[in-house]
Amino acid sequence: MNKLLKKADIFLILIISLACSAFLIPRLFSDSGLQAVVYKNGAEISRVNLSEVKESYETKLDSTPAATLRFEKDGVCFSHAECKDKLCVLTGKLTHKGDVAACLPAGVVIVVEGSGKSLPDVITY
Amino acid sequence: MSSENKTKRVALLGILGAQALAVSFLEGLLPALPGLPPGAKPGFSNIVTMFTAYSMGFWQAILITLIKAAFAGLTRGPSAFLMSLSGGLLSTVVMYLLIRQKRQRFGLVGISVASAVAHNMGQLLAAMVLTGTGAIIGYLPLLTVFALGTGIITGVILKAVIPVLIRQSRFFGR
Amino acid sequence: MNIYALKRGRRLLPEMNKSKSKMLPLIMIVAAVALAGLVTLDYFRGNREYTKNDIAMGSVVSQKLTGKRAQKAAEEIINRISYIESNNLSMNVSTSDISRINDKSGTLVEVSDDTAAWLSTTLDVCRSSNYALDITVGALTKLWGIGSDTARVPAQSEIDNALKTVGAKNVYISGNKVRIPATQMLDLGAIGKGIACDEAKIIAEKQELERAIVSVGGSILLYGKGDFNVGIRDPSGDANEYMGIIKTKAACVSTSGNYEKVLTFKGKTYHHILSPVTGYPAESGLVSVTIVCDSGLLSDALSTASFVLGYESSLSLLEKYNAQAVYIFEDKSVAVTDGLKDSFSIKNSDYRLR
Numbered sequence: 001m002n003k004l005l006k007k008a009d010i011f012l013i014l015i016i017s018l019a020c021s022a023f024l025i026p027r028l029f030s031d032s033g034l035q036a037v038v039y040k041n042g043a044e045i046s047r048v049n050l051s052e053v054k055e056s057y058e059t060k061l062d063s064t065p066a067a068t069l070r071f072e073k074d075g076v077c078f079s080h081a082e083c084k085d086k087l088c089v090l091t092g093k094l095t096h097k098g099d100v101a102a103c104l105p106a107g108v109v110i111v112v113e114g115s116g117k118s119l120p121d122v123i124t125y
Numbered sequence: 126m127s128s129e130n131k132t133k134r135v136a137l138l139g140i141l142g143a144q145a146l147a148v149s150f151l152e153g154l155l156p157a158l159p160g161l162p163p164g165a166k167p168g169f170s171n172i173v174t175m176f177t178a179y180s181m182g183f184w185q186a187i188l189i190t191l192i193k194a195a196f197a198g199l200t201r202g203p204s205a206f207l208m209s210l211s212g213g214l215l216s217t218v219v220m221y222l223l224i225r226q227k228r229q230r231f232g233l234v235g236i237s238v239a240s241a242v243a244h245n246m247g248q249l250l251a252a253m254v255l256t257g258t259g260a261i262i263g264y265l266p267l268l269t270v271f272a273l274g275t276g277i278i279t280g281v282i283l284k285a286v287i288p289v290l291i292r293q294s295r296f297f298g299r
Numbered sequence: 300m301n302i303y304a305l306k307r308g309r310r311l312l313p314e315m316n317k318s319k320s321k322m323l324p325l326i327m328i329v330a331a332v333a334l335a336g337l338v339t340l341d342y343f344r345g346n347r348e349y350t351k352n353d354i355a356m357g358s359v360v361s362q363k364l365t366g367k368r369a370q371k372a373a374e375e376i377i378n379r380i381s382y383i384e385s386n387n388l389s390m391n392v393s394t395s396d397i398s399r400i401n402d403k404s405g406t407l408v409e410v411s412d413d414t415a416a417w418l419s420t421t422l423d424v425c426r427s428s429n430y431a432l433d434i435t436v437g438a439l440t441k442l443w444g445i446g447s448d449t450a451r452v453p454a455q456s457e458i459d460n461a462l463k464t465v466g467a468k469n470v471y472i473s474g475n476k477v478r479i480p481a482t483q484m485l486d487l488g489a490i491g492k493g494i495a496c497d498e499a500k501i502i503a504e505k506q507e508l509e510r511a512i513v514s515v516g517g518s519i520l521l522y523g524k525g526d527f528n529v530g531i532r533d534p535s536g537d538a539n540e541y542m543g544i545i546k547t548k549a550a551c552v553s554t555s556g557n558y559e560k561v562l563t564f565k566g567k568t569y570h571h572i573l574s575p576v577t578g579y580p581a582e583s584g585l586v587s588v589t590i591v592c593d594s595g596l597l598s599d600a601l602s603t604a605s606f607v608l609g610y611e612s613s614l615s616l617l618e619k620y621n622a623q624a625v626y627i628f629e630d631k632s633v634a635v636t637d638g639l640k641d642s643f644s645i646k647n648s649d650y651r652l653r
Contacts (some may be wrong), residue, residue, distance in 0.1 A: 004232050009235030092537045122512050
């Protein structure tokens with residue numbers, strides 16, 4: 001069979017490493033930002049670093065009922081939802097660490113995480 | 126090929142398939158790492174797939190891939206089946222293409238890394254289809270680094286166990 | 300790669316001698332591990348807090364756990380909550396203990412140990428609250444349907460008929476066997492989330508977590524050493540605004556408020572906490588009451604009871620169960636029980652202490 005390691009292997013590894021570092025290293029440094037974390041049916045499906053958002057944009061989730069999220073530099077919100085009571089949309093923009101919005105019928109939950117402490121740990125309602 | 130040889134070949138494939146499943150199962154017991162999607166596992170069972178691709182051929186390696194995907198589907202459900210299948214197929218195809226190159230550019234480590242990265246991409250594609258969002262692609266850089274590391278380790282382990290696997294194959298007349 | 304390869308140029312594949320080929324893979328493994336380590340370090344750097352968000356019991360279950368087995372605990376907790384919902388408590392799953400009791404009302408039904416224990420404790424609170432809390436309001440809540448697609452304002456006669464079936468004092472329970480009068484219906488909606496918090500606590504202990512904050516639709520488990528800061532939702536603000544903060548050690552916190560589930564009809568708003576006496580949404584002058592207690596079931600039960608009873612009448616009930624409370628009145632004034640006087644502070648100047 002083959003030799004274990006050839007020149008081309010090392011190039012391959014180097015190229016992949018460089019490509020990934022290009023994406024990862026900026027993230028290592030911009031740690032002081034807020035992150036919007038989106039869960040669908042209990043699983044984390046997306047993590048958006050809000051400080052990296054240059055222009056606000058919307059993403060339509062493939063949920064039933066369908067929900068559209070809007071990511072902005074300072075926060076995230078449900079901009080539109082096809083559920084009946086639209087509580088998710090009414091929650092408004094999430095701008096602080098710990099803010100939560102959810103569309104129960106769609107199984108979608110958005111939570112804002114971030115570095116740094118902020119009062120309170122949790123809100124009772 | 127005589128029917129006795131055919132039987133021996135099927136038996137060998139069965140053993141290899143079982144070995145791939147055993148490694149997959151043991152890997153599955155590892156806790157998920159933070160920052161990575163819960164399904165991400167080192168993929169050491171690739172050792173078996175690579176050996177099969179080298180010593181027996183493309184379709185035999187595909188068979189191992191299918192066995193793994195079926196196992197994932199039976200034990201963890203339809204979405205696990207899709208992820209394993211899409212990752213496994215992409216990985217095996219890439220692996221085979223590199224192995225069967227006229228000019229052997231890549232060594233074991235390179236092929237292992239390439240197929241590990243391809244495996245992750247296949248899984249990510251399946252995950253995007255399953256969850257219906259493209260946003261999940263954010264995991265790609267981190268997953269690729271992970272695949273890089275495990276690909277290297279897998280390649281080294283493969284090199285180390287080749288003598289054992291060859292002896293196993295000889296037992297079946299190959 | 301050795302120097303001979305470099306000398307001869309790129310076209311020749313380097314012949315690695317034995318000792319070199321042993322070194323290089325080793326170096327690559329070290330490099331790979333180092334890279335993986337750096338990356339993992341980045342993610343560990345923030346804190347070892349594991350968060351998980353799911354939906355169960357018709358609400359968001361939000362977990363923030365710290366500990367070696369945090370992830371395992373988080374998965375166990377949400378699984379357990381889903382399990383007790385469908386197996387014990389749900390009125391919608393026909394095979395749950397409560398559904399079976401309801402469907403076979405008038406006959407003796409055997410239930411699980413857990414359900415029997417929970418029913419027992421809850422009936423105790425019902426009695427002590429003079430039935431301001433009554434878990435047999437099932438027919439009434441179903442009639443109004445507030446929070447569901449079929450919410451409506453029932454006719455007086457319908458309410459009267461439903462009220463006839465209400466009466467927790469008629470629930471018979473002995474060991475694991477329960478019997479409710481025919482046509483009566485149990486509704487554990489007032490305490491289900493509190494029970495979920497208690498179950499989460501059991502798992503937190505079992506998995507030796509350092510710290511855990513689990514919110515089940517606003518009913519909260521605080522577990523672990525140190526202080527916790529719990530915000531009380533501003534009744535007139537949106538879901539993430541708080542009007543004050545309670546600083547407390549480990550405990551369970553529950554809130555009953557008239558802003559959570561409402562029905563608006565012909566300009567009037569009807570909230571979901573129905574009085575078992577009048578059959579209409581309870582009017583006690585309160586907009587919300589928050590209970591701090593060491594048991595989740597109790598804090599949930601007491602919050603509903605206190606909301607129905609109102610401020611003065613609930614104080615002795617709270618004393619009996621060693622619970623503390625923050626009351627928010629319709630006029631935006633706030634009352635606090637003695638135990639919380641030093642731990643609660645108002646953050647929104649629209650509100651003031653009495």
